[in-house]
Amino acid sequence: MSGRVVDYDSVADGFDRRYALHTYSGVRETLLDFVGSEKPAAILEVGCGTGHWLDAVIGLSPFVAGVEPSFGMLSRARDAVPGARLVRARAETLPWRDASLDRVFCVNALHHFADRERFFAEARRVLRPGGGLLTIGKDPHAERDEWWVYDYFPETLKIDRARFAAVRTLRGELSRAGFAWAESSEADRIEALMPAGEAFAGGMVDRKYTSQLTVLTDEEFKAGVERLRTAGAGRARDGGTLDLITDFRLYATVGWTT
């Protein structure tokens, strides 16, 4: 389903840079709201990466766990969230018993899973009645986003449209997997304007910065860097600066069991 596959071991060291650049406050709020204030007995993040979001929920349940296939990401999560139970596994085969968890969530991870519908069936299987699944991610089908990555590396938008499903597709798949009801909402809007020179100096024009750039071929990546440099030189000749625009939304889709 994901087409081009990202080697997360090779990007693990620079992954958390995104959390220094943006607060993702809408994601945090949505996640805390989903977990709720009644201390659910067991929470699992699937595709937990370096553990950033496990750290946000660690005090909210007596059992907080993460599943992650990349050794590099998992070892960072072990250091970041020692209180979480961390397991090297994949979304498509969750190592938990039937009806043993109350909340399952993924942040910016679903588009990497090899078989999304199999994951939804697994999530449904491991959730207790009244349990919920939350997934937060982009919807490049909504055509509301502006992002320098899509502008200067045009292959990335086509790749994203293939690996991300529209939120209404996700709701249909949740319903087929046996969730009683599902709903979607806008969780966050990531906005920034950065001079291209700063983006280069800050390591953002880098294959490791975001998976959209990681999955490009060397030729596609080099061609995009060349486009950026040419546009930057054109602005400089006119006495200006090339600004890179980031303005995209992250959507939450939640399914509940009965």
Ligand SMILES: C[S@@+](CC[C@H](N)C(=O)[O-])C[C@H]1O[C@@H](n2cnc3c(N)ncnc32)[C@H](O)[C@@H]1O
């Ligand atoms: C963009 S990162 C997000 C990490 C974390 N959720 C966050 O938001 O900081 C996507 C993660 O999904 C993981 N992943 C990829 N394929 C997976 C699969 N089949 N099952 C579970 N996780 C997977 C990757 O290894 C990576 O750590």
